[in-house]
Amino acid sequence: MAVQVSVIMLGVRDVARAKKFYVEGLGGDVEQDYPGFVRCKLGDGSSLALYEWEAAAQDAGVSAEGSGFRGVxxxxxxxxxxxxxxxxxxxxxxxxxxxxxxxxxxxxxxxxxxxxxxxxxxxxxxxx
Structure with missing residues (x-):
């Protein structure tokens, strides 16, 4: 099976702020909306998940520390x-x-x- 990107998840400091930016500001459409997590559709086929920074790090089992250029x-x-x-x-x-x-x-x-x-x-x- 070939790997493909289904959803890009971003760890964010403030989910409400990120939702406002991506949905109200850039025109994304909300697909899922839960406390601490929002998934929205961007354009024709891309989905972006916004997840609380610390919770995203915990989900992956890594440290929440990190800053600067993320290499992406x-x-x-x-x-x-x-x-x-x-x-x-x-x-x-x-x-x-x-x-x-x-x-x-x-x-x-x-x-x-x-x-x-x-x-x-x-x-x-x-x-x-």
């Missing part, structure tokens, strides 16, 4: 520069921090980065 970023690929700019504005309006403003690259692309309220990085980019 999420990528949202759009069809145009205008869509990149729109997504960046929407995220910032929802409470994201723009980490790297959208700009053209020397290879012809266009992208920027924002971080969600828990510091998870999102790259918004054109397809090519």
């Amino acid at each position: 970023s999420f990528h949202f690929i759009t069809d145009s520069r205008d869509e990149v700019d729109e997504a960046m504005r929407t995220a910032e309006d929802a409470g994201a921090t723009v980490v790297k403003a959208a700009a053209a690259t020397n290879w012809g692309g266009y992208f920027g980065y924002f971080s969600d309220p828990d510091g998870y990085l999102w790259k918004v980019t054109t397809a090519g």
